[in-house]
Amino acid sequence: MGKDRIPQNWPSSMPYLSQPSFAPHITRTQKDALRIRSPDLTAIIPSNLPRGPCSLVKIIPIAEPSHPAHGQAGLFAARHLEPGTLILPYYGLVHSSLPPHSIAHDKSDYDLWLNREVGVAVDAEKAGNEARFINDYRGVGERPNAEFRQCWDARSGQQCMGVYVLPAGKKNTPAKVGAGAGGIAKGGEILVSYGKGFWSKRREEQDAANRA
Numbered sequence: 723m724g725k726d727r728i729p730q731n732w733p734s735s736m737p738y739l740s741q742p743s744f745a746p747h748i749t750r751t752q753k754d755a756l757r758i759r760s761p762d763l764t765a766i767i768p769s770n771l772p773r774g775p776c777s778l779v780k781i782i783p784i785a786e787p788s789h790p791a792h793g794q795a796g797l798f799a800a801r802h803l804e805p806g807t808l809i810l811p812y813y814g815l816v817h818s819s820l821p822p823h824s825i826a827h828d829k830s831d832y833d834l835w836l837n838r839e840v841g842v843a844v845d846a847e848k849a850g851n852e853a854r855f856i857n858d859y860r861g862v863g864e865r866p867n868a869e870f871r872q873c874w875d876a877r878s879g880q881q882c883m884g885v886y887v888l889p890a891g892k893k894n895t896p897a898k899v900g901a902g903a904g905g906i907a908k909g910g911e912i913l914v915s916y917g918k919g920f921w922s923k924r925r926e927e928q929d930a931a932n933r934a
């Protein structure tokens with residue numbers, strides 16, 4: 723892969739993925755299950771979506787001291803993004819969350835369910851694409867302006883995760899992150915909700931570390 727096929731500010735020590743990678747322990751049954759398109763899978767990655775760096779986003783180091791992810795990076799809109807727009811797919815290592823691998827695999831902050839019924843998740847901790855830099859809205863904006871959705875990748879004929887701008891009418895006007903009447907303004911940070919479970923687990927871990 724040439725240097726031009728890696729986004730600006732991508733960490734030099736980390737592989738950049740332009741498609742999901744599959745852990746060797748994923749079973750044939752799991753792979754086959756991911757190739758089934760159920761009728762409720764209405765979010766689509768179109769067959770003409772180019773692979774490689776996404777022109778809609780920029781990875782930017784967070785220099786603002788008041789930002790809770792100060793010293794890390796975030797993902798920002800390179801142009802205005804309309805409500806409901808597919809921003810980009812979420813790539814990482816597709817792995818089994820069923821035993822014995824769920825035990826071997828220490829769940830990372832970059833791990834998302836791909837299909838709970840099939841017991842498969844996607845983890846972008848050690849390799850991924852720009853989507854791994856999306857921060858949670860807490861402490862940054864009033865509300866999330868984007869969400870992860872399970873979708874159907876028409877290019878590869880399998881299920882995958884994608885990041886979408888929240889549709890209009892879905893609490894989506896965080897002035898602090900630069901959005902107008904919906905969508906995400908150029909330069910605005912793309913923010914999702916990691917969910918209450920993520921933050922309560924983090925609090926428990928911090929409490930345990932403080933007690934130790």
Ligand SMILES: C[S@@+](CC[C@H](N)C(=O)[O-])C[C@H]1O[C@@H](n2cnc3c(N)ncnc32)[C@H](O)[C@@H]1O
Pocket residue numbers: 790791794795796831832854855856857858859860861862
């Ligand atoms: C999926 S990563 C997001 C990208 C990360 N900022 C980076 O540069 O790699 C998740 C991590 O980002 C940080 N983070 C994201 N949103 C945050 C928030 N609202 N408050 C505090 N930390 C946040 C936490 O350290 C969390 O473990």
